[in-house]
Amino acid sequence: MSTPATHKWAFAARFRRNAFGWRSQPALVRVKEAVAEIKKVARKDPVLAAEGAVLFLEKVSPALAHVDSSSGAIGTTVNNAIDLLAPIIAGAPADGPTRDRWLERLWEAVEADDIPYIEVLPDYWGELCAAPERASRWADSLIDTVRIAWDTSSEHYGYFKGTSACLSALLKAGRYEEILSLLEGAPHKFWHDRKWGVKALSAMGRKAEAIRYAEDSRGINDPQGAIAQACEEILLSSGMVDEAYSRYAIDANRGTTNLATFRAIVKKYPQKTAVEILHDLVESTPGEEGKWFASAKSAGLYDEAIALANKTPCDPRTLTRAAKEAATGHPAFSVEAGMATLRWLCEGHGYEITSVDVLDACRYTMEAAAHAGSVRETRDRIRKLAQAGNPFIAEVLSRELDRNGGQIE
Helix, strand or coil, X not given: CCCCCCCCCHHHHHCCCCCCCCCHHHHHHHHHHHHHHHHHHHCCCHHHHHHHHHHHHHHHXXXXXXXXXXXXXXXXHHHHHHHHHHHHHHHCCCCHHHHHHHHHHHHHHHHCCCCCCCCCHHHHHHHHHCCHHHHHHHHHHHHHHHHHHHCCCCCCXXXXXXXXXXXXXXXXXXCHHHHXXXXXXXXXXXXXXXXXXXXXXXXXXXXXXXXXXXXXXCCCCCCHHHHHHHHXXXXXXXXXXXXXXXXXXXXXXXXXXXXXXXXXXXXHCCCCCHHHHHHHHHHHCCCCHHHHHHHHHHCCCHHHHHHHHHHCCCCHHHHHHHHHHCCCCCHHHHHHHHHHXXXXXXXXCCCCCCHHHHHHHHHHHHHHHHHHCCHHHHHHHHHHHHHCCCHHHHHHHHHHHHHXXXXXX
């Protein structure tokens, strides 16, 4: 088994200072490779893996210093790396002196992080300390600076990188009342700070107060989803599932797409039917019913999906894809999805629509109609739709139907 002093980390040589210049794509790849390398070692030697994680966190910011981060991709990738690597460091069975050295090295990296790329690392500080006693010592070393940084009358008033580290360490040390007392002196109600008060109150069993504290933290620039997640977690841990669902489920589980949101809530609340959840989601976005089409389809709620697709505009390509995929298994649904596609195309919806999009929608609709035994009826519906729609769409559809006589070759 290799020792930290002799082990050769492949990523180490790749993360020299300014190693990537301005190019973000190579940096993204190398960060992911480094994390994969460390995780692989962690399966056999958790202490060595933790040493590698510390080394990576020391090197990553200097290496990325000049990378173009305007898209946000590199920052997100590094944050994800920290989410994965911090538990490896925290859970490693290292002796006291080793862990103390790790923490000193990581703190130096945090202080030198000017871009910054590892600014979320202090949030894990209490866990990185591993033991309450060590966490308490770190809290003692940081708490006075936090008070000074929050003192608006002080010449040193301002931002302190160690604020989250101090609050996290206090939480690990079980010094809950001190967290609340310290937060009383904060000049602003920022969720980034006040989330530790919520955690402290919850740890003391004062869960109703924790929810009120979280709700009182809402501000224009605070992450509403994160606040909802904290409140939802408290209620779920108390067995108050219905209240958690009615008050926080939608905001707490909002994903990057409507389908992701729907699936997250379905997974978290198995006692709720997919129909109930879909209905509540649709109700939460009046005027955007069509955007929940994919969610309904994914749950096999075909009638509901078509009703949503016809109520307000839905992305034509999403509808076309559904018509294609369901042509043989659910031909009646496929026909209606295709007809909805053509309707919205005729009404001018869709982004950068070409004749290919129109032809695909028509062909998949007629293919489904053949399986459903409704070719003549569907052809007549398409002709009628085309006559009252966009001239460009009408011409493409008419040519296609005339060419095949309503049939697909």
